[in-house]
Amino acid sequence: MDSGSECPFSKFANNTKLCGAVDMLEGRDDSQRDPDRLERWACANLMKFSKANCRVMNLGHGKPKHKSRLGGEWIESSPEEKNLGVLVDKKPSMSRQCVLTA
Numbered sequence: 476m477d478s479g480s481e482c483p484f485s486k487f488a489n490n491t492k493l494c495g496a497v498d499m500l501e502g503r504d505d506s507q508r509d510p511d512r513l514e515r516w517a518c519a520n521l522m523k524f525s526k527a528n529c530r531v532m533n534l535g536h537g538k539p540k541h542k543s544r545l546g547g548e549w550i551e552s553s554p555e556e557k558n559l560g561v562l563v564d565k566k567p568s569m570s571r572q573c574v575l576t577a
Contacts, residue, residue, distance in 0.1 A: 487559065491524075497541050507543060514546045530556055534565050 485492040493513070495506045517524055526545050530553040533540045543550045555564035 492558070506541065510543050510545050510550075526550070532556060532563070532565075 485494070491513070493509055495509065497506045513524070516522075524545060526548050529545055529550045531541070531543050531550045532553055532555075540552065542552070555562055557563070
C-alpha cells in the first residue's frame with residue numbers, strides 16, 4: 476500500500492495515517508501525491524477508504540492551511556484527533572491529555 480510513497484505511513488488495524496510536511500506553497504502539490512497514490516491503490520484492490528472519517532491536521536504557527544483531497548472529495552480539516560487513545564493537537568502538551576484521562 477505504501478510502496479513508492481514519499482511520506483511515512485502509520486497503519487494499525489483499520490486505520491491508516493499519512494504524515495508529511497509542507498514548508499512552502501510549492502510543496503502542496505508534492506504532498507497530494509501520496510493521497511492520490513492511496514486512492515489508486517484502493518481502486519486497484521477493490522477497496523474504499525471511509526472518506527467521512529478522513530481528516531487533515533495542520534500543525535505549525537503562521538503557516539498557510541493546506542487542503543487535501545482523497546479521490547475527488549476534499550478532506551475535512553480538524554484541530555485535534557485521537558490516535559490510539561491519545562489526543563493529538565497543535566499544542567504538544569500532555570496537560571490536557573492528563574485532565575481528560577483523569
